[in-house]
Every structure is written in C-alpha cells, then in structure tokens.
Amino acid sequence: MSGIQRARPKPVNADSKFEPILYLDGVSVSFDGFKALNALSFYVEPGELRAIIGPNGAGKTTMMDVITGKTRPDQGTVLFRGDFDLTKMDEAAIANLGIGRKFQKPTVFESHTVFENLELALAGSRSARASLFFRLKKIQADRIGSVLETIALMHLRDIQAGALSHGQKQWLEIGMLLIQDPDLLLVDEPAAGMTDAETEQTAVLLKDIATNHSLVVVEHDMEFVKSLESKVTVLHEGSVLAEGSLDTVQNDERVIEVYLGR
Numbered sequence: 001m002s003g004i005q006r007a008r009p010k011p012v013n014a015d016s017k018f019e020p021i022l023y024l025d026g027v028s029v030s031f032d033g034f035k036a037l038n039a040l041s042f043y044v045e046p047g048e049l050r051a052i053i054g055p056n057g058a059g060k061t062t063m064m065d066v067i068t069g070k071t072r073p074d075q076g077t078v079l080f081r082g083d084f085d086l087t088k089m090d091e092a093a094i095a096n097l098g099i100g101r102k103f104q105k106p107t108v109f110e111s112h113t114v115f116e117n118l119e120l121a122l123a124g125s126r127s128a129r130a131s132l133f134f135r136l137k138k139i140q141a142d143r144i145g146s147v148l149e150t151i152a153l154m155h156l157r158d159i160q161a162g163a164l165s166h167g168q169k170q171w172l173e174i175g176m177l178l179i180q181d182p183d184l185l186l187v188d189e190p191a192a193g194m195t196d197a198e199t200e201q202t203a204v205l206l207k208d209i210a211t212n213h214s215l216v217v218v219e220h221d222m223e224f225v226k227s228l229e230s231k232v233t234v235l236h237e238g239s240v241l242a243e244g245s246l247d248t249v250q251n252d253e254r255v256i257e258v259y260l261g262r
Helices: 061-068 091-097 115-123 128-132 136-152 166-178 195-209 224-228 246-250 253-260
Strands: 022-031 034-044 049-053 075-080 100-101 184-188 214-218 232-236 239-244
Touching: 022 061, 022 239, 034 061, 034 100, 034 239, 049 224, 061 195, 061 214, 091 100, 091 115, 115 136, 115 166, 136 166, 136 195, 166 184, 166 195, 166 224, 195 214, 195 224, 232 246, 232 253, 239 246, 246 253
Parallel strands: 049 214, 049 232, 100 184, 184 214
Antiparallel strands: 022 034, 022 075, 232 239
16 A cells, blocks of 8 residues: 555535535445455535546445445544534435435336336335325426436336336436435446447536536546546545546556556
C-alpha cells in the first residue's frame, strides 16, 4: 500500500449548502483477514455524477454494499445528507431514506408490461390489502409517464418487459429506481453487454438523470466513462488511488501501473 495517497473528504458542515450528499471517511471492511476496504475516504456533492473505476478486487462492490447497508464496516464514517449515519441503518431504512441501487444484471418483472413494472415500483405500502385495493392516481400515472419519457421507453410501455433488449431492460430498471425519486443512485456497470448505440444512449440518460439526482456509477468501459464527462475516482486495494478528470487519472503513473496498464 506504500505510495497510495488517500483522498480525505472535506469536513461536513451542517450550515453549508454545499454539504456532501455522501461522505465516507476511514471506512474499512475485512473478510477472513482480507481487507476489502482500507480506510476508504471520499465524498460526493449534491447533483454530482461520479464514476468509480478500478481493477477487480479494488473494493467497488463492497463500497456499495456498505453505503446500502448490506455490509457493516469494521470502522469508519458513512454519512448521507450530513445527518444520517448509514452504518447504523438497515437496507430497507437506507432505501426509504433516498438511496437507490441498480445491480449489474437487470432484474425486472418480465411477465409484466413496462408500464406495470414502473407501477409496481411506485413508493408506498405494498401489503396484501394495499395491493388488492390499489388504484393508480393521476399524479402517479403522470409520474410514470415522465419516467417513461426519461428512459426512452414510452413507445414500449405496453409490451412485456421480457421482450425488451438487454439495454432496454437496464433502462427500465433505472426507471424503477427513478420512480421512487431517490436523492442518490448507485449504478453498477450499466453499459455491460450493451450495443454501441445502447451504450451511447445510456450515457445520455445518466447525464440527464444527474441534473436532478446524485449518481455514483461503477464502470470498466473507459469509453463509456469518458462519455459521462464526470469526475473519476480510482480504487485500488480498498483505497482511493487517484481522483480527478478521466484524462488526469489516465495519465497517473500509479493508475497505469495497477489498472490501465494491465
């Protein structure tokens, strides 16, 4: 680990309107003696689109697991909107707080239509009784329509999700997160398995979403990362190795040695 410079997040100031929406400081996680995260520290600004890159085993998935409450850190601070300590909350509470996560493999209800998938994802009670007597309100229908426009699936609203292409399923799942209006979205390798056209459209979609939400995107495709035009954080052995524009990190000798030069 010698030579690695860890990024230190700026102090959280409850009186500042520039308070980070996500703040990690000194976060460590070990599994059977293996340190998946090693004093990981970085922050994300409100409305920021951040790309996270790094070799396999760098800690990217563990980082998202910690943020969403799936994994408890051994030590460190994880704050959301300055006031909420995510290390003391479970996955459901964190999701209700306004953090949405999309995994690499899309998980949609394939036997339901695109519209029905978004309807099922609407926030609210999902008890058996509530589901039985649920009736879509106009404001909810309008919200679904808005999300359909954002994810470019309005023309496919009435077809079964199972008939969508891989890329379209990815967009639908992103829409299922958006329908709940989270403040922060964590998106894992959204361009994996997509055609060139779908990859290009996905970059446009994420940049559009970032005008109203904060996004953290984990990705391996450097061309896709370039198209996001965002700040990039490089992880290595559970810590921040480098941070800055894509051009900056691509020209960093340490990044070339441990990741890009492989």
